Amino acid sequence: MKGLFWNRREARLRAGxxxxxxxxxxxxxxxxLGGPGHRLLAGLLPVVYANVVEVVVLVLLIGGFxxxxxxxxxxxxxxxxxxxxxxxxxxxxxxxxxxxxxLMAGIYALALAIGWVKVTGSLVSPPGQPFIAAMLADVxxxxxxxxxxxxxxxxxxxxxxxxVSTRRSSVLGGRR
Numbered sequence: 487m488k489g490l491f492w493n494r495r496e497a498r499l500r501a502g503x504x505x506x507x508x509x510x511x512x513x514x515x516x517x518x519l520g521g522p523g524h525r526l527l528a529g530l531l532p533v534v535y536a537n538v539v540e541v542v543v544l545v546l547l548i549g550g551f552x553x554x555x556x557x558x559x560x561x562x563x564x565x566x567x568x569x570x571x572x573x574x575x576x577x578x579x580x581x582x583x584x585x586x587x588x589l590m591a592g593i594y595a596l597a598l599a600i601g602w603v604k605v606t607g608s609l610v611s612p613p614g615q616p617f618i619a620a621m622l623a624d625v626x627x628x629x630x631x632x633x634x635x636x637x638x639x640x641x642x643x644x645x646x647x648x649x650v651s652t653r654r655s656s657v658l659g660g661r662r
Contacts, residue, residue, distance in 0.1 A: 496561075501646045504559045508551065508642050515547045516634075534615050534623045541630035548637050553640060565640040586632070 491503055498504070519540055527536035530596075556564050599604040611617040 505646050507599050508555050511551050512638050518543050534620050535591045538626050541627045545630050545633050548634050
């Protein structure tokens with residue numbers, strides 16, 4: 487029965503259980519920040535800034551979960567999850583951000599052209615908030631959510647699931 491949960495050869499939990507623990511911890515942390523945490527921040531700060539604080543805390547929290555999972559569950563260095571910070575990494579980041587902006591702008595332009603979107607106001611900021619600050623806050627929120635997604639899905643889940651797939655393939659002699 488212990489073999490169902492523990493991989494003796496690697497001296498750690500099996501990948502599926504590690505993924506479940508990470509997803510549960512991430513879900514609980516995200517839900518706490520999105521529910522009671524958001525209400526608390528919205529009571530203290532204007533919504534624009536509350537959202538920025540919420541996403542920054544979320545990224546730091548998930549980054550902490552990822553570091554703990556790497557260290558204590560996976561027994562791997564954090565760089566194994568994509569945090570190389572080399573020149574190539576920065577180029578990939580820049581390309582990914584530019585591609586994301588280009589693709590979303592294309593979707594928006596298409597929706598605007600075929601009449602699915604109607605612009606009712608432009609360059610309008612929330613009441614009492616400077617326009618530039620509101621725009622920068624939105625950029626921080628969008629980039630923060632993208633960072634959260636990358637850490638959870640591409641960083642942790644795909645890394646662990648790819649290892650399982652590779653091992654299973656080698657165990658089966660490359661046959662499926």
